[in-house]
Amino acid sequence: MFFDETKVFLKAGNGGDGCMSFLRQKYMPKGGPNGGNGGKGGDLILQADENVSDLRNYHFKKHWKAKNGEPGRGSDQNGRGGDPCVLKVPMGTEVREMHSGDLICELLVHDQEILLLEGGKGGRGNATFKSSINQTPRQFTEGKIGMEGEYKFTLKTIADIGLVGFPNAGKSTLLNVMSNATPKIDSYPFTTLVPTVGVIDYPDEFKTLTMADVPGLIEGAAENRGLGHRFLRHVERCQLLLFLLDLAATDGRNPCDDFEHLRNELIEYDPSLGQKPFLVAGNKIDEESTDQYVREFNQRFPGIEIIPISAVLEENISLLRKKLIEELN
Structure with a gap:
């Protein structure tokens, strides 16, 4: 079978939450804040590849998701960013938003890359809220939700x-x-x-x-x-x-x-x-x-x-x- 049209649900990774933590060591019972920031969520990227002939990979697997960012930790450790999800599609692929039908992008050249969905930003740890008037901050922020959407992939052959x-x-x-x-x-x-x-x-x-x-x-x-x-x-x-x-x-x-x-x-x-x-x-x-x-x-x-x-x-x-x-x- 040759698959030149398919519908998919795509999602970028969520950002990791910030951490609330305080330094606690011997002889330092009341250390300052040391909560790290959360990692950024992974992006969802489309890449044109001349070695891919049709859209069969996305016909049988409809849902694709990038990795989430890791949460921050104590000791000023920031969370690791989520790995991106790179989808390889054949040259000549047209991407449209599922419900509106709007054309989002076309991939026509080998190795062309399009950032389709951006991962969510990581949350802030309590160490970033430290100031001269707020020396023991207890606030932190959660990571942002990654972008998501339903799309229609259509392949149009490229030839002279x-x-x-x-x-x-x-x-x-x-x-x-x-x-x-x-x-x-x-x-x-x-x-x-x-x-x-x-x-x-x-x-x-x-x-x-x-x-x-x-x-x-x-x-x-x-x-x-x-x-x-x-x-x-x-x-x-x-x-x-x-x-x-x-x-x-x-x-x-x-x-x-x-x-x-x-x-x-x-x-x-x-x-x-x-x-x-x-x-x-x-x-x-x-x-x-x-x-x-x-x-x-x-x-x-x-x-x-x-x-x-x-x-x-x-x-x-x-x-x-x-x-x-x-x-x-």
Whole structure:
């Protein structure tokens, strides 16, 4: 299972209480105050980690708490501060307040840290209240309560290229051919149920590009039909969209109509996705009757170039690789 959304309850540590104590030694029956301060509660910190792939750690364990500060002791001993609780999340994680829905932060870069909840301050021991007019203070303060809250973690995949298409268009096959990724490949729709990110290597340019294979969309995805919103959010952060059309019309759909539907679904979900640069590739040119769909596409969308490819036979893959890096440069 791939977990890209979860709800959690988080709490920072409480501060330790201050201590009320007086020095009592031989020949010093009435020593001064020596109660120490309480330790500060541990903070709750979020850290982005490129080695964490999803939010499964927080799906099965919903409550996370930092350590409390220790109370102060006599002999002017201050309590130890509580250990922080560091939660490692995948890059691209969005954190929202559970009830209001307000965006708190986003973690986009490896090792980025966010102080989400601050631990409570430690209480004051009675030694800190000593003065010339109060030489035997008996007052002390309790530690402050640490911050807490309920939050919603949402993962949005970070990649240079978002691979978008209907089920059975050959997206996983294309990703497998072009990159080091090994997604599950089969001949039935919705083989891919989770986003897969592959790295496309350009050794001559000394560059690499990342491509995300988003699970197949269906009509009405923008209205959250199927798993629409869960899939569409993974293309929000992509710099370039690659629409992959099935020129063989395997499921009886016209690939030109598919392109219109895909564009409309993205724009209805988020109008800014309609402004992103994109390329169009037509897959399965090794099948019969693909030429007629290429001609129809050129007639219906004269300003848009379609790149005919065959992912299985690796035809025109080098041309597609070249177009991708040119568009991103």
